[in-house]
Amino acid sequence: DTAVSQTPKYLVTQMGNDKSIKCEQNLGHDTMYWYKQDSKKFLKIMFSYNNKELIINETVPNRFSPKSPDKAHLNLHINSLELGDSAVYFCASSRDHSTDTQYFGPGTRLTVL
């Protein structure tokens, strides 16, 4: 009964490839997020979706495209992977997008060779 789950946990791939990371939450939350944690462990928001609609899109290259097929899922697709995309990507969810606690998934460690 994992609250926020991500797959895969580890992803190693070559530069130029296209890959996807999946996220699912079973908490019944309306809002989901993607964060990137870089090599210095700094966490930064990438995207936020509320009820399947994009709310936030920070300065993220358009090679990154989130897809929300329903409220419980927010997948992250990355085209033409670059070395600098190597990081840990965290999915999170919350009941709403302002006042509630955010619950995080276990993270996906992406390594681009």
Place this chain on the structure above:
Amino acid sequence: KQEVTQIPAALSVPEGENLVLNCSFTDSAIYNLQWFRQDPGKGLTSLLLIQSSQREQTSGRLNASLDKSSGRSTLYIAASQPGDSATYLCAVNQTGANNLFFGTGTRLTVIP
């Protein structure tokens, strides 16, 4: 733009000591502030959330305070244990931004 700073970056204490972790933020227009714990190679676990109207929150040996006007929060850990060793992150949910701005974290080591 909101900036969140945590001091110190790393802290080592002997088991049983009480300790305080500090967090400061530049824009006081926030919905809430949240403290997280991150174990190596793991995700984030929410510890405490303080709404902007609150001054403090307590959970077990943890107590978090918030002084919104001065842009500061502290996380107090009583009677520290080796199992408390982790990185502690504070994050502010800024009004109008609808996402969390994270600090760089404090890496805590509790020595048995």
